[in-house]
Amino acid sequence: SDSKGGTTSESTLNYVISKKGTPKPVYSKYYEYLGGKDVMPVGTFSGPQYFQLNDDTFKLIKESGVGFFTSTIDGTADKTNAKKFLALSDKYEIGVFLTLTSLGGERMASTMTSQKIEKVLSDFVDYESFMGFELKDEPNIEMAKEINKTIKAFKASKYSDYEMYYNALPNYATPTQLSGTGEGMAYEDYVRAFIENMEADYFSYDYYPFGKFGAIDQGYFENMSIVRNICQEYEIPFWTFIQCGADFGYGFK
16 A cells, blocks of 8 residues: 555556545444454455364364355255354354355356245354355356346345355456456456446455466556455455465465
C-alpha cells in the first residue's frame, strides 16, 4: 500500500494508485466464531484429507493460526468422514466449508432444489464449526451460470444464513479458460461476470506466484489491483491466496 492508504498495481514497475474505499458492513453468521473485530481470519485451501483426521493434525493446524477450512479434499459422498472432520473441527474451534459433493450433493446441478439442500445440510448444521459448503473451485463463466441455480436454491432454503465458498480463476488463465467457450473474454469482464452470476457477497481468487527461481510473479500485484478496483464497484470484499506450500514441481516452497 502507499502512504495515502491506496493500493498499487505492479506491471513493469509502473505503479497505479487506487482510491481507498469505504467499508460496507456484510453480515456473517461466523463473524464472532472466527474472532470478531480483533482477528483477520486466515483460511486454508483445502482442509486435511480424510486419512489425516486425527488430533495431531488438527492441533498443529490450530496452533499455526488457521481459523477455517475452505474445502474438503474428498469428493465422495462419505458422511461418516465428514462428521468426523466436523467433530475434530469443533474440538479445535476451526470453521469448515464442507465440499458439497462430500455431503451427498451436486455442485453444479439444477437438481439441487431448496428441499434437497435442506436434506443434505440437516446432518451437519448441529456442528458448531460448520460454516456452510464449498461450491466450486475455479469455475469458468459457463459453469458459474449453472452454479447460480444451486445458489438460488440455497438462498431460498431455511439454511440460508449459512454461507457458501467459491473461488475464481487468476488473470493468467487463458481467455477461453475464463469464458468456458471458444470466444474467450478479458479478465476484467470475467471478474464482473463471476460476481454477477455467483450473486457474490465477496470475491475469492487464487494466484500462485512463485516461479522456478523463487521470484514473485509481478502479475500477482496486478491481479490484486484489478480485483480490488472491481470489488469496490460492487461494494464487496475480496479474498486472496498466499502461496505457502505447493511447489508445482519447481523444487521451491
